[in-house]
Structures are given as C-alpha cells and as structure tokens.
Amino acid sequence: MSSASTAAAPGDHVQVRLQSPYYPYALMPIPRNNNTWLDSTQHDFVSSSNITYDLKTSNITDLSDITQITVATPSDDGLCINELELLVDNTRAFFKSFGSNGVDCQWAWKSDQIGGSLVTVPFGELRRDPTWQNWHPPNLSPQPGGYASFAGYRKDELISYLDSVFGDALRNPANGRGDDAGFRDTHWTTTQWIDSLKIHVIQHVIAQDLGWQGDVAADPSYDLVIHNDATCGTKHWCIAVENVEANSSFSGWSSLIPIIGAAIQIAVNSEADGQMQTAMTAMGGSALNDPPSGFEYCFPSRIQDQPFGSQGFEVPGSLTLCWASASRVTSTIAKQTFTLAQ
Numbered sequence: 399m400s401s402a403s404t405a406a407a408p409g410d411h412v413q414v415r416l417q418s419p420y421y422p423y424a425l426m427p428i429p430r431n432n433n434t435w436l437d438s439t440q441h442d443f444v445s446s447s448n449i450t451y452d453l454k455t456s457n458i459t460d461l462s463d464i465t466q467i468t469v470a471t472p473s474d475d476g477l478c479i480n481e482l483e484l485l486v487d488n489t490r491a492f493f494k495s496f497g498s499n500g501v502d503c504q505w506a507w508k509s510d511q512i513g514g515s516l517v518t519v520p521f522g523e524l525r526r527d528p529t530w531q532n533w534h535p536p537n538l539s540p541q542p543g544g545y546a547s548f549a550g551y552r553k554d555e556l557i558s559y560l561d562s563v564f565g566d567a568l569r570n571p572a573n574g575r576g577d578d579a580g581f582r583d584t585h586w587t588t589t590q591w592i593d594s595l596k597i598h599v600i601q602h603v604i605a606q607d608l609g610w611q612g613d614v615a616a617d618p619s620y621d622l623v624i625h626n627d628a629t630c631g632t633k634h635w636c637i638a639v640e641n642v643e644a645n646s647s648f649s650g651w652s653s654l655i656p657i658i659g660a661a662i663q664i665a666v667n668s669e670a671d672g673q674m675q676t677a678m679t680a681m682g683g684s685a686l687n688d689p690p691s692g693f694e695y696c697f698p699s700r701i702q703d704q705p706f707g708s709q710g711f712e713v714p715g716s717l718t719l720c721w722a723s724a725s726r727v728t729s730t731i732a733k734q735t736f737t738l739a740q
C-alpha cells in the first residue's frame with residue numbers, strides 16, 4: 399500500500415524480490431533470483447493505491463524458499479510504501495507497517511544504485527516474525543491422510559496469475575517492450591470457458607512496435623489447453639498455449655506479432671505451465687504430473703465436476719481436479735472414499 403501524496407509514475411518499473419539476485423549478493427541465503435516486475439489492469443503505483451499482486455513462484459517450492467521481501471525500482475520517481483503484506487495460499491505470512499499513523503512510509507527509488515534506496519524485509523526479520531512462524535494454510539488435499547494447501551486456481555486467481563506472468567514479461571526493462579509497455583488500465587483480462595480442457599484468454603496491452611518505434615495497443619488472445627498426450631513430452635499431463643492472435647488493427651502491428659506472440663508463448667508456457675505443473679504435483683499428482691487416482695485436471699463448469707464443492711473452483715474458468723471420466727459413473731463410490739481435510 400502506498401499512501402504518500404506522491405508515488406511512482408504509473409509507467410515506472412517496480413520489482414518485487416522474494417530472493418536475492420545472484421550478484422552482488424552471493425552471500426545471501428539460497429535459492430536466489432526470484433523476482434517479478436509488477437503490472438496489473440488497475441491503476442498501478444498511484445497515491446493511496448492498495449493492490450494485491452500475484453508474484454512468480456520460480457525457484458520457490460516451499461515457504462522456506464522465500465528469503466526476503468524487497469520492493470525495488472530503477473526509476474527516478476520514487477515509490478513510497480506505507481504497508482507491505484505477503485499472502486501465501488491466500489493466507490497472511492507477513493505484514494509490516496512502515497508508519498504507525500497510516501501516513502508515513504518508506505521510499506524506494508533508483509534502487510541498486512549508489513545513493514538509491516529500496517524497501518526490504520531481510521531474512522532474519524522475516525524468520526523472526528510471529529506471523530511467519532505461525533503460518534498455516536488451509537488443507538485442501540484430495541487424498542485421505544494427505545496434505546496440500548493448493549487445489550487449483552479459482553477463475554479470478556488464474557486470471558491474476560496469467561496477468562502476473564505476462565505483465566512481468568512486458569514490464570521487465572531488459573525485454574525492450576518500451577517504457578510504457580504493460581496492461582491497459584481498467585481493460586480487464588477475461589476468460590471464456592470452451593470445454594473441460596480449454597479456456598480462451600483475452601488480454602489488453604500496450605507495447606512498442608519495433609517496426610514503427612512507437613507504442614501500440616492490442617488485445618492478444620490465446621487458448622490455454624490441458625493435454626494428456628504426446629504434447630507433454632516426458633510428462634503425462636501439461637498445459638499448452640495455443641492459437642495466439644495479436645488482435646490489433648494497427649497497420650504496423652505485423653512487426654510486433656512475433657514479439658508479443660513469443661512473449662506469451664515463452665512467459666506462459668515456461669512460467670505458467672511450469673508452475674502449474676508444479677502445482678499439479680502439489681495437488682497429489684506424481685512426478686509425471688499424473689493426478690491422484692480417480693481424478694483428472696480440468697476447467698470445471700459446475701460443482702458436480704470436481705471434489706471441492708462450492709469453494710469457488712466450480713466457476714467456469716477455474717483450473718482444478720475433476721472426477722476422472724471413467725469414474726463419473728461410479729462417482730458415488732468415489733465421493734464416499736474421498737475426504738476433504740478441514
């Protein structure tokens with residue numbers, strides 16, 4: 399939360415790190431180099447903003463892999479933070495206020511430069527915090543006697559995650575998408591349920607057209623498809639990005655189609671797909687991403703499709719577990735043997 403009278407310009411680049419970079423911080427705890435460049439479809443980094451951002455989970459498989467919380471920006475315009483909260487599996491893991499009066503704040507500007515500053519919660523402070531030490535997520539394990547705090551992405555959670563992955567690719571200065579590249583504010587990402595294995599995603603972005611050397615608005619879309627075939631290579635189950643379309647009427651957009659298309663393919667396939675596959679295993683699947691016995695991965699359209707009842711996964715556009723097709727005839731038996739830990 400920023401409650402300062404001035405904050406970073408909406409187009410500025412702001413990064414959150416849950417681990418230290420490789421250099422010059424080699425003595426910091428490992429693993430290293432988890433970071434996310436922030437962007438959303440809301441008005442980012444304006445005075446009094448209070449936005450929850452999804453963060454990439456690369457190099458993080460457990461709470462202990464989070465070794466710091468750092469907010470940094472290379473920009474001249476500073477970002478002043480009054481409150482900082484970390485949520486893990488929708489459960490508060492850390493909270494800090496930098497001003498007891500709700501007004502004072504800590505500034506990040508020209509971070510990682512001599513004379514600059516960043517907002518950071520170091521390893522020791524994080525580990526000593528009572529909220530961190532007492533963190534306990536909900537148990538949504540689909541296996542009797544098992545434990546898993548992740549049971550899939552509800553519709554809004556999946557949209558938020560896809561936005562974080564694509565937004566990170568757009569906002570990262572190293573990717574050269576342009577200083578103003580990112581999501582168009584108040585142009586919300588939408589998903590359309592196609593069937594249990596496919597949803598259609600539409601996002602609304604601005605990025606630099608390298609052929610025109612200017613910023614261009616577009617509405618790229620793609621299908622997110624669950625596979626259980628040779629598409630998955632060495633895995634049995636996977637998620638693929640297919641049918642990428644630029645969706646722009648600008649005549650010079652053809653120069654940007656491969657750039658945006660590649661950004662979506664690389665960002666979503668390598669990050670979202672990779673993290674979703676890790677999440678699949680967390681749901682009780684095997685190392686080959688096989689779901690627990692009697693289940694399959696799906697985009698459900700109703701409560702009866704999946705074992706979690708009315709917890710939000712039944713909304714079309716969610717990603718979770720469904721009763722396997724072969725077991726739907728004997729779903730009564732399957733449900734009798736299934737216990738949802740409370």
